[in-house]
Amino acid sequence: MHLEKATLLYNKPLGKNYFRLACNAAKIANDAVPGQFVSVKINNTHEPFLRRPFGIHKVDGCRIEILYEAVGEGTRLLSKNKQGSFLDILGPLGNGYDYRYALIRHKTPVLVAGGMGVAPLFFLAEKLVRSLGRKVRHSPRVLLGAKSKNQILCEKEFKKIGCSVTIATDNGSAGFKGKVTDLLKQTLSTLDCPLSTALYACGPRPMLAEVSRISRKHGIFTQVSLEEHMACGIGACLGCVVKTKDGYKRVCKEGPVFNSEEIVWEKHTKGGR
Amino acid sequence: MLKRQAQLSVYIGTLKLKxxxxxxxxxxxxxxxxxxxxxxxxxxxxVTKTVTLKPRQGNPVxxxxxxxxxxxxxxxxxxxxIDVFIDKKLPFFKKIGVPIIVSIASEASAEEFIALAERLDGIQEVSGLELNISCPNLKDAKSGRGSHALIAQDAQATQRLVKMVRKVTKKVLITKLSPNVTSITDIAEAAEDAGSDALSLINTLTALCIDVKSRRPKIATITAGLSGPAIRPVAVRMVWEVYKRVKIPLIGMGGITDTESALEFFIAGASAISVGTGNFLNPKVSTEIIGGITQYLEKNNIRSIKKLTGSLLCQR
Structure with missing residues (x-):
């Protein structure tokens, strides 16, 4: 794990409230695996006070990218950071996806993204595609879910690297009308052998609970990346815990990626910001 | 001419810190x-995360x-x-080679504090014990609800507990005080009288944050402990008040995030300081502060940090 002063390369808007930020953070880029995150101090004042966790979206040489939505005070301030400024960034943190599982067991990876959950899954898709080489038969299938068409992110990018992409929108403005979890159910039902897949999901907690329920029925290997408000991000404060079958575990340290069967899914209320 | 390097070492009871x-x-x-x-x-x-006699799963999220x-x-x-702590966590601390102070607590009874102190007294690598009698996030032991009446909110209870633990340990004994009291000096004196070697102050301030959309508390246990720079002026004031009343060394804490905020505590009366929530913002800030203090002392021709303790100039 490294603490770097990273030069901000760009911080571009992607549609309404979404941003793609890239910075030079060589050590973090070198060590990162898909599913890990970075913890960013947005400015050097006490507003916002705490660091913010972001899943690593892409790694390209010395450069890392994050994708975020300006939803709260912290991300709104982050979106104002300009090219050439420095970002105080800590990472790579936590445990990533076990992408080797799909490779070794010859499973077709199915990546299920709800909203901003798409962010870390692109890094995973790239890693899978690169590791698969010419085994096109197992190229990743990506299911992207969002409220409406203009909130679908990265569709082109996934296609460009050779993933097949299907879309679900709540209002039917693009692709399948309904939840991405309904799309997942439909996708699995069209397969001769759902067990030939491995699921990797990221998104809101209720969506992940549903993915977990669906995959359990089929007995499919499933990993989910949990989002949680964090204070330290490095396992010290025990603030971001999740209930598992072995008691509380730290989302920032033992997670953010967990095997879905480990998690005790319960009604989840996030800590306020 | 070569300047002599400023002396940073201090004593907490019989324990020398570099x-x-x-x-x-x-x-x-x-x-x-x-x-x-x-x-x-x-x-x-x-100072370690607080350890209790039995494992605790902690509060809901x-x-x-x-x-x-x-x-x-x-x-x-x-x-x-304590058992897992000694088996699994202590070996790493032993390897570091700096004094380790084990924070201990009990929700239930004074007997548990004594049992913990006895267990740790025999371990050579443990340099001291900090009595956490001021955690605001425990349930009331009798009713199982609401917030726990803290030992650190009662001078007599504090005195009794410190005395009992003092009898069973030769380790340096530090008592951690709560700011959630009418008069922190009364509690500080009680701990000193009972044989505490030093005092840590302050623990967090009991607080409440509400999400107005849902009208629910933002924390599952409703109330929680406030930390960070927001509480620093309160902490510095309390260190200053306690410094005037007791002779034992004070370890000042509460919202230290840089050298300047650390120096405030020394000037108010602290012999040492602890970085708390500041570790979350910058994980290496504590080592940066060590360098910053040295620079400040040398720049101001102060030959030892001890000279800074309690050096507040009150006349305008």
Missing amino acids: NPVMVASGTFGYAEEFKDYMDLKKLGAI PRTCETPAGMLNSIGLENPG
């Missing part, structure tokens, strides 16, 4: 979490929330219990 910068209980995990970011050997001392210049936490002393 410098006065410590890290506060509950904000530094079991030290391993920070090893990638700093040289742990540089620290004056490390959400356990933390951000506030202006601070945060609330209600972790509820999640820890694996």
Whole structure:
């Protein structure tokens, strides 16, 4: 794990409230695996006070990218950071996806993204595609879910690297009308052998609970990346815990990626910001 | 002419620290979490996450929330219990080679504090014990609800407990005080009279944050402990008040995030300081503060940190 002063390369808007930020953070880029995150101090004042966790979206040489939505005070301030400024960034943190599982067991990876959950899954898709080489038969299938068409992110990018992409929108403005979890159910039902897949999901907690329920029925290997408000991000404060079958575990340290069967899914209320 | 290097060493009871910068209980995990970011050997001392006799799973989530210049936490002393602590966590601390102060607590009884102190008294690598009698996030032992009446809110209870623990341990004994009291000096004097070697102050301030949309508390246990720069002026004031009343060394803490905020505590009367929530913002800030204090002393021709303690100039 490294603490770097990273030069901000760009911080571009992607549609309404979404941003793609890239910075030079060589050590973090070198060590990162898909599913890990970075913890960013947005400015050097006490507003916002705490660091913010972001899943690593892409790694390209010395450069890392994050994708975020300006939803709260912290991300709104982050979106104002300009090219050439420095970002105080800590990472790579936590445990990533076990992408080797799909490779070794010859499973077709199915990546299920709800909203901003798409962010870390692109890094995973790239890693899978690169590791698969010419085994096109197992190229990743990506299911992207969002409220409406203009909130679908990265569709082109996934296609460009050779993933097949299907879309679900709540209002039917693009692709399948309904939840991405309904799309997942439909996708699995069209397969001769759902067990030939491995699921990797990221998104809101209720969506992940549903993915977990669906995959359990089929007995499919499933990993989910949990989002949680964090204070330290490095396992010290025990603030971001999740209930598992072995008691509380730290989302920032033992997670953010967990095997879905480990998690005790319960009604989840996030800590306020 | 070569300047003599400023002296940073201080005594906490009989324990000599090579410098006065410590890290506060509950904000530094079991030290391993920070090893990638700093040289742990540089620290004056490390105070562990509080350990209890039996394992505790801690409070339900959400356990933390951000506030202006601070945060609330209600972790509820999640820890694996003293047996696992000694087997699994202590070996790493032993390797670091800086004084280790083990924070101990009990929700239930004074007997548990004594049992913990007895267990730890025999372990050579443990330099001291910090009595956490001021955690605001425990349930009331009798009713199982609401917030616990703290030992640190009662001078007699504090005196009784410190006396009992004092009898069973030769380790340096530190009592951690709560700011949630009418008169912190009364509690400080009670702990001193009972044989505490030093005092840590302050623990967090009991606080409440509300999500107005849902009209629910932002923390599952409703109330929680406020920390960070938001509480620093309160902490500095309390250190100053206590310094005037007791002779034992004070370890000042509450919102230290840089050298300047650390220096305030020394001037108010602290012999050493602890970085707490500041570790979350910058995991290596404690080592940066050690360097910053040296620079300040040399720049101002102060030959020892001891000269800074209680040096507040009150006349305008």
